[in-house]
Amino acid sequence: MNLREKRFITSERMDILNKKFYARLWLVLLVTLVFLPLILLLIFPRPPAREFLRDFSVSLGFITMSMLGLQTIPTSRLKFLTRYFPMEKLYSVHHKTSIITFMLAVLHPVLLFISNPMYLQLLNFATAPWRARAAILSLLAMVVLIVTSVWREAIKLRYDVWRWIHDGMTLIAIGLALFHMFRVNYYMSLTYQRVLWLALTAIWAAVILYIRVARPIIMVNRPWVVDHIKEELGQSHSLYVRPVGHDGFKIQAGQFAWITVESPFIFRENPFSFSTSARRDDDVIGFTIKELGDFTSTIKDLKPGDTVYVDGPYGTFSLDDHADSNLVLIAGGIGSAPVMSILRTMRDRCHDKDVVFFYGNPTYDTIIFRDELEELEKEMDCLTVVHVLEQPPEDWEGEKGFITAEILERHLPENYKHWKYIFFLCGPMPMIEAVEGALVSLDVEHSKIFSEKYEMA
8 A cells, every 4th residue: 555545544534533523522412411400410419319210200301301302403404413414314313312202201200100109190181280281281292293203194294284283392392391390390499400401491492493583584585596497307307596696505516405495484395416516617506306296396397587495505425525535326216416416526527536326217218317427428437337227128238127236246346345435325215225235245334335315304
């Protein structure tokens, strides 16, 4: 290994270590916030302890309240978090911790009832004090949150309607839970506990205000307009927009943004990957969107000059971080949009590192960027495109079926396990999971696999 390679490895590892350091720092901070009320009770003076189950139940209640409030953060799209955590992982953490929070919320009163069956009378809503009523209503709000989120598609609840319900139930659950805690007023009678919970509430309120008020105001004051729309193959269209009254923003190949053609306050927005080069000379950015639903089917109807609101860019994969790496790009269908952004950027930068693009599609006619990919292969000697078709034409001589470990192994360079190779995946969740498993079976390290998934909300 020569000196240049050693320096490259050192630089790349330092970048990865820095990101991991800050990611772990945020994790430690969030976990500390969850347990901070209990930590303070252990450090500072407190009222006399009561029976074990009762105090253990209260401890779970404090943890539940902390976790409930912190649920506002993972999906807030705060840039200081999305810089270090992939968006789909933040959403995944939100989904899982929400279920855990609900389970703890149920366990809290159950343990209380076990410690003293007399507390069961608090379930009588007609005679119970308001502190108990608030707890019951808070728990019911959490039930509505869980049911409408887990089974939203099954009950055919529109996304924007679900989002209003989700926001409303979140505020109700948090507000009533806080009311319950302050009215019980045992450990909450301590000044430092009151200050802590008021401070935590201020943080949660600030996040909610940013999401629901400040960010929409920013988006309204930084509008974009449709520059032009290009029809693509596979029932897809490329939407090109430019900023009005501001400088826009610089994108990195492989990133994405949320866009809406309505008021940002309505919350009818959808995430789409950039498909344009990060090295364009103008301020125009583009998204390639396939007709898959109500909103995506209306993209073709937009006209030049129509207003579009864009919130971005997001995504932790950066081509700049891997400028000296060889790339293996894997996509299915419209998952090729960020791949095209990567390839177009590499072309504009005269990138000379090896690139292999595995592209899966149902049929030959649904290969969205088919003609441009042929041109890119001619322009870029370093690029190899491997098409994989589920239903190929009779005279097809390429790969058939789905992207499997066998297909990958046939076309990957012999030295694909080398430190210089980075793997980028984009597509629907089942495809990503299958391909990630195939790569692991081929001894590709997890740290070298970057992915963008569709299902985040």
